[in-house]
Amino acid sequence: MRGTAVCFALALLAASPAAADEAYITSQNGDDLGILDLTSRTVVAHIKIEGKPAGIAMARDGTRAYVTSTNGKRITAVDCLARKAVATLALPDEPMGIAVGADGHFVYAAGFFQGHLYKIDAQTLKILVDVVIGGTPSGLAMTPDGGTLLVTKRDAGELALVDPATLGTLALIPVGNRPYGVIADEQGRAYTANVYGDDVSVVDLAARKVVGTVPVGKRPYVIALADGKGFVSDQYEGKVAVFDLKTLQPIARIPVGDYPDGIQASFDGKSVYAVNWESNDLSVIDTASLKIVATIPVGDSPRSFGTFLRKTP
Amino acid sequence: MIRSLAIVTALLSFPAVALAQGCGPTRLKVVESVTLDVPAAEAWRLAGNFQDMSWAKNTTSTVGSGGNEPEKALRKVTLGNGAVLEESLYRYDAQAMSYSYHIDRADTVVLPVQNASVTLEVVPVEGGTKSTVRWRAAFYRFLRPDEPAADSADAEAAKAVSTLARQMLAGLKGKMEAKT
Numbered sequence: 001m002r003g004t005a006v007c008f009a010l011a012l013l014a015a016s017p018a019a020a021d022e023a024y025i026t027s028q029n030g031d032d033l034g035i036l037d038l039t040s041r042t043v044v045a046h047i048k049i050e051g052k053p054a055g056i057a058m059a060r061d062g063t064r065a066y067v068t069s070t071n072g073k074r075i076t077a078v079d080c081l082a083r084k085a086v087a088t089l090a091l092p093d094e095p096m097g098i099a100v101g102a103d104g105h106f107v108y109a110a111g112f113f114q115g116h117l118y119k120i121d122a123q124t125l126k127i128l129v130d131v132v133i134g135g136t137p138s139g140l141a142m143t144p145d146g147g148t149l150l151v152t153k154r155d156a157g158e159l160a161l162v163d164p165a166t167l168g169t170l171a172l173i174p175v176g177n178r179p180y181g182v183i184a185d186e187q188g189r190a191y192t193a194n195v196y197g198d199d200v201s202v203v204d205l206a207a208r209k210v211v212g213t214v215p216v217g218k219r220p221y222v223i224a225l226a227d228g229k230g231f232v233s234d235q236y237e238g239k240v241a242v243f244d245l246k247t248l249q250p251i252a253r254i255p256v257g258d259y260p261d262g263i264q265a266s267f268d269g270k271s272v273y274a275v276n277w278e279s280n281d282l283s284v285i286d287t288a289s290l291k292i293v294a295t296i297p298v299g300d301s302p303r304s305f306g307t308f309l310r311k312t313p
Numbered sequence: 314m315i316r317s318l319a320i321v322t323a324l325l326s327f328p329a330v331a332l333a334q335g336c337g338p339t340r341l342k343v344v345e346s347v348t349l350d351v352p353a354a355e356a357w358r359l360a361g362n363f364q365d366m367s368w369a370k371n372t373t374s375t376v377g378s379g380g381n382e383p384e385k386a387l388r389k390v391t392l393g394n395g396a397v398l399e400e401s402l403y404r405y406d407a408q409a410m411s412y413s414y415h416i417d418r419a420d421t422v423v424l425p426v427q428n429a430s431v432t433l434e435v436v437p438v439e440g441g442t443k444s445t446v447r448w449r450a451a452f453y454r455f456l457r458p459d460e461p462a463a464d465s466a467d468a469e470a471a472k473a474v475s476t477l478a479r480q481m482l483a484g485l486k487g488k489m490e491a492k493t
Binding site: 028029052054070071094096112113136138154155218235236237258259277278300301303 | 335337338339340341342403404413430432449451463464467
């Protein structure tokens, strides 16, 4: 009898998967952060974020998300367990790109117009270091080992490698025309989406130079990496361009929603999520078949520029 | 008198600039549409030629080259108020009855925007007996040194784009109804 009950409980446990991973969707014209359950594929919560939220960085342990509000000139820290905003930092400038350090203790953000780069205490949201990096800093990303902060300087056409401790610039690498989104892989490479160049620059971080350029569609914006492939949101084509990370050759162009913006690979690498700014939805791409397996409605003018996926325990 | 002169001078000294200049981080969206009492194919015959904006009520001339060929086709559209829009086609899909273009230059007094892209599309509605023409734009407010609060500058830019689109589409409706 008792054995049956245990078996039943185990069966229940097996049947109900661990809480589903989530996508945090910043709706820039909706002043909203929507939380999307990726298993049920529905928006399960909304958090009001003032000031046109756009950029987002998710702590690696999924406890906190940090959101930039452009017009509102602020950063909001969100407690992902309580699903509420817990702190804000007012800045003198409009922030866009944002990243979290590997251990979750520090947040990095840049002022778009005045070109300051900030190192911020993740708990108190106090600015710890403030330097001028210039060149319209746009996309921020941390390397997987947490050792280097990557910053695209849009108007300078450069990728800056920055010391996350001091914010000292370690190297400035000329990349394509108007680099915006940036991501680093586990093999020591970084990739920038060059909005006006219609291509992706592939950077060897140790050698500190561009080792390849991949042509993609018109107005590429953000890059995701999964299953040995790069996935690039092409805004003017309403497509995601796929290329091979080894050969750097184009593989496919997948029609998604209109004006795709933020894009990120799932933690198991089986899916890529593209956030479509104009059509107000999210496309789910199967990274093996390169087919769209779902399209999920979200809030108005979604961007989720940065790391927006949350791994749930 | 002196005051109005100062305003005129300020307006005159405000140059039309290339819209490809760096824009801000807040992207704006305007979608306007009109439903016509004709099937989509008929609406597309009138609205689907990039070189012909005579259907838009608020334009006085369209001069261009390159037909409907993406990355080649250009047009210069003069509005009723004298403002000129220089536009380039980057996507044309006759089957989907949709085309997209970039506004390369505009008089920022009339259209205070940067980096604007527009998609015009015709969609069949009501079982194909009618059609909806949608005009949707992605753009950024024109950045100026004396910018007021960002939100009000955004609102001003969106209003100007919205007004332009509505006037154009109203012309389309008028032209279609005159024909039928």
